[in-house]
Amino acid sequence: MAKILTEKLNLWYGDFHALKDVNANFEPNRITAIIGPSGCGKSTMLRVFNRMNDLIENVKTDGKVLVDGINILDLDADLVKLRKEVGMVFQRPNPFPLSIYENIVFGERVHSENIKKDRLDEIVEMSLKSVLLWDELKDRLKEPALRLSLEQKQRLCIARLIAVKSDVLLMDEPCSTLDPQATAKIEELMRELKNNYTIIIVTHNMQQAARVSDDTGFMLLGELVEFGRTQDIFTAPRDKRTEDYITGRYG
Amino acid sequence: MRKFKEFIIEKLILICGIASIFFVVLIFLFLLKEGLAVFNIVSPFQFLFGKSWYPISEPPQLGILPLILGSLLVTLGAAIISIPIGVGCAIYIAEVALLKIKEILKAGIALLADIPSVVLGFIGMVTLVPLVKNIFNLPTGLTALSGSIMLAFMAMPTIVSIAEDALYSVPKNYKEGAFALGATHWQTIYRVILPAASSGILAAIMLGIGRVIGETMAVMMITGNAAVMPQSILVPVRTLTATIAAEMGEAVVGGEHYFALFAIGIVLFIISFAINVTADLFLHKRQ
Secondary structure (H helix, E strand, O other): OOOEEEEEEEEEEOOEEEEEEEEEEEOOOOEEEEEOOOOOOHHHHHHHHOOHHHHOOOEEEEEEEEEOOEEOOOOOOOHHHHHHHEEEEOOOOOOOOOEHHHHHHHHHHHHOOOOOHHHHHHHHHHHHHHOOOHHHHOOOOOOEHHHOOHHHHHHHHHHHHHHOOOOEEEEEOOOOOOOHHHHHHHHHHHHHHOOOOEEEEEOOOHHHHHHHOOEEEEEEOOEEEEEEEHHHHHHOOOOHHHHHHHOOOOO | OHHHHHHHHHHHHHHHHHHHHHHHHHHHHHHHHHHHHHHHOOOHHHHHHOOOEEOOOOOOEEOOHHHHHHHHHHHHHHHHHHHHHHHHHHHHHHHHOOHHHHHHHHHHHHHHHHOOHHHHHHHHHHHHHHHHHHHHOOOOOOOHHHHHHHHHHHHHHHHHHHHHHHHHOOOHHHHHHHHHOOOOHHHHHHHHHHHHHHHHHHHHHHHHHHHHHHOOHHHHHHOEOOOOOOOOOOOOEOOHHHHHHHHHHHOOOOOHHHHHHHHHHHHHHHHHHHHHHHHHHHHHHHO
């Protein structure tokens, strides 16, 4: 069954039609890459899935987006629950100006009524272990998170999501500020996390999409032009526009 | 010819720059010269911690502790009132209010800053003072509390506008990160935005307090000006500033009283300087 399913999803920023009749199906335990040139609507689509577009004024959506069968575009959708389940990793790593420890337990502090110290310690250890930072940071938990390297910060942001037990990770160009070596490490982490998560990654970098993803969607001018197995998209695209893009004729 | 013109202009600007420093130094030296002379008559300890201020008795008693306590009491009261309201108002403007309300509020606060302090003092005298007198059933409404309330109005514009700037300058992606983790708006504000803006907000508070401690006119009009050790906030007090303003006119130039008033000026200067330096430290920490 699909983890996230969109049906005739349309979105307007004021008069600008940013997403046009998008129908897509994101399966669990797979990495789906969304590729396309700047301004094609790929980040916009990602931000629909956890309703981050609500922060922008003058946005109108219609159609359906089902997460576990529930339409999250409903006005009375439980946003706190949604955002707990559907976590987001941003382009620029954005740890809070708090300690490493407090960054990871942020979700727990926000969501649970009575907080136990042991429980928090457990969460920190478990989350840092899942992003392979535990050995590096276990003695530095009280240090400010802003002192970490960019790659460590991005991992910490992923750890923060693991700590709230998200099942979907939305990644908006998570490696665009990182060097190739750090990028390779984050990609490795993604492959590891895929066993437990549904991962959707928006990327500018076609090689990255080809390397890490199982499925790929190609977007152009707000339309989802083609969606399928990554291998098929990159070796035998059905649409002329997809072919032009992946062979580098524009973008 | 052109080169000559450049030369002249450059030197003129240089003179302007030096002049401002020169005048500050001159004022400071004058203050020191006139003020330090008082210590020929009383020791610094007696001056700062003496409990009676009778500058024209014979011999004069020049203890400014009641005045220092008066200033601190009024300032503390003003801080207790203006900090929560001012910071709350800044949070509302920066994070919650819709655009239209935001503009109205900001204009209102700017207007509050434009009211001359003598006018605020006058309004306080005819409205607040009788009110305080009736509510607490006092012999007079000219009290430290009245002064605190009025000064809180003067500190508010400074606190609100600087704290609001600090809140605005918190990177937007902190907010997004918190929302994306399922935090509510209020949780985002107090767990992420406030800590991130804390040094700027502290600077705003310090500058607001600096404004209060140096204020003269309004406090002179509504605090009652009794130079006695204050027992509570419901009695008349006299502040450092009001003492100088009220007595300088009648002090004999070169007399003990005159020197003592200048020494009070030095004390005030040191307090303001310390507050401004602290505020500056907080502001720089932010950058």
